[in-house]
Amino acid sequence: MTDDNNQSIGLFKKYLGNNKIFKNREVLRHSYRPQILPHRTPQIDSIAAVLAPSLQNETPSNILIYGKTGTGKTASVRYVGAELENAGSHMNTCCRVVHLNCEVIDTQYRVLAQIAKLVENVDATASDRMKTHIPMTGWPTDQVYAELKNILENAGGVLVIILDEIDKLVKKSGDETLYNLTRINSDLEKSKVCIIGISNDLRFTDFLDPRVLSSLSEEEIVFPPYNALQLCDILQQRADVAFVENVLDEGVIPLCAALAAQEHGDARRALDLLRVSGELADRGGEERVSDRHVRHAQDKIETDSMVECISTLPTQSKVVLYAMLLLNKIDQKVFTSGDVMRLYREITRELSLETLTHRRVTDLISELNMLGVISTRVISRGRYGRTKEISFDAATDRIWDVIMNDQRLVEHRISRYNEEQAGKLFR
Secondary structure, eight states: OOHHHHHHTGGGGGGSSOOSSBSOGGGGSTTOOOSOOTTOHHHHHHHHHHHGGGGGTOOOOOEEEEOOTTSSHHHHHHHHHHHHHHHHHHTTOOEEEEEEETTTSOSHHHHHHHHHHHHHHHHSOGGGTTOOSSOSSSSOHHHHHHHHHHHHHHHOEEEEEEEETHHHHHHHHOSHHHHHHHTGGGGOSSEEEEEEEEESOTTGGGGSOHHHHHHHTSEEEEOOOOOHHHHHHHHHHHHHHHBOTTOBOTTHHHHHHHHHHHTTSOHHHHHHHHHHHHHHHHHTTOSSBOHHHHHHHHHHHHHHHHHHHHHTSOHHHHHHHHHHHHHHHTTOOSEEHHHHHHHHHHHHHHHTOOOOOHHHHHHHHHHHHHTTSSEEEEEEOGGGOEEEEEEOSSOOHHHHHHHHTOHHHHHTTGGGSOHHHHHHHTO
């Protein structure tokens, strides 16, 4: 490497070329697709059994797949989908699989347009790959649906549509999209469509019309959470590829598995713990990953998750949270919803913001409690009734930084109302 190159990478030089910890850290990412999925054989076989008629150009049943985050739902469906396309190519049967994330593609128009685009791109030549018949906005939905049917008829064969996080689509846009997709086969002659819906929410079907639910949930498959031993197997499989040999202390993988098993058996959480543990050791220039790194990784992940959660809160929730932070700063480590409301009114008046009702503020406090930002408990005060005591479980510095850097609140000059004013109010 030349001197010029050395100077150009000076800031990063100490972090490059070390390789004492990782061989391939990408193996520990959520996006990595392993060839073997431990402890999911029964679920994979169930999905394969439902989709097998595709290989005989028959219409498979629709499937609803449930399970908590990190239980292998998406990875298993993607694996079966890839195997189906591979088997179809060997049997000269046209089987296509398209995958949509409904957290991003969450309207009927976008879902129909994206399916059409993906089907076209599978069949297009390289020169035509960027050409799609349907724009991503601008057409009437009926026209988009009609064009999608034409594209499917021209393509022929069997199309498997995976709607990941299907509950997000239903909650935002209703069930009209699913109504149309579950009935599209009656409008097709040369092609067939199967839908696989994936959801973390077992109750989202409450939002569905009974006719849609009946068509969509012809087959239902539940993915149970992983236990600690199963998570150990998953982590060991990835660790063998991800880490330099013998850099993990004996207790690292069992500890990551045990911590993740406590939180609903989430394999993603376990993988994040293992990866961040390795990164902390790597950045510290250490040669081994220990239990200490796992504990630090747990704290870091929880803090980062909290910051992300708080940064996406609505403005009014942040103002309520700011009131609680001020109470904490003036040494009221435990306070009541009445205290919060009293201070919240002063802050909104100072910032010229709408002041919500006591009931609505109480609802926002309950939401913050459910998100784990604060802790609450209801206590009895005898003949004075019951009240809600509120406190912060952890250090509030990062939460404070997120609130103070929120552009919407900066524009309202939230810093004008500070702990000195709060202190005067509660003397």
